């Protein structure tokens with residue numbers, strides 16, 4: 210398995226797996242792909258703050274982790290600057306082999322090198338992805354109903 214930066218050639222794949230992250234397992238609602246909380250993850254890709262990695266093996270994309278500054282800001286740093294929010298998904302048949310953890314680590318480095326100081330995310334308390342986030346150093350900033358808002362400080366960028 211290799212990791213490489215997200216490029217515009219990956220956007221259709223990102224749009225597809227956004228659905229895995231944005232909805233619980235099972236049938237999707239009508240028009241899911243066009244819903245704003247789905248399209249906000251890929252539209253106008255390449256804005257300042259956009260960063261991401263794609264997991265790749267044997268010519269096939271397996272998953273991706275990426276981050277963006279969103280208009281609907283989830284969390285801010287101490288100076289009030291918005292933190293990028295992350296999305297992550299691995300195709301179901303490749304889960305449980307540490308691809309998610311490796312992508313998160315690589316995304317941290319990419320975001321730190323792009324000048325970010327921290328990353329944020331939101332996760333449903335029933336989503337097992339919560340284990341992955343806790344294991345990779347995300348901490349709960351606040352709770353909003355059945356959603357947790359989590360933040361992870363990034364190490365200084367590599368020289």
Ligand SMILES: CC(C)(COP(=O)(O)OP(=O)(O)OC[C@H]1O[C@@H](n2cnc3c(N)ncnc32)[C@H](O)[C@@H]1OP(=O)(O)O)[C@@H](O)C(=O)NCCC(=O)NCCS
Pocket residue numbers: 229230231297298299300303304305306307308309310311331332333336337338339340341344
């Ligand atoms: C969350 C996700 C990206 C993890 O990818 P992964 O490659 O399986 O991650 P890893 O192998 O590095 O870690 C597995 C962890 O993910 C969690 N997980 C969630 N769904 C899982 C699944 N179907 N199979 C295995 N692990 C799963 C496990 O709890 C596990 O944590 P643990 O080992 O501490 O118990 C992947 O399960 C996924 O795509 N889920 C659907 C999309 C989603 O929910 N995204 C997050 C929205 S907030």
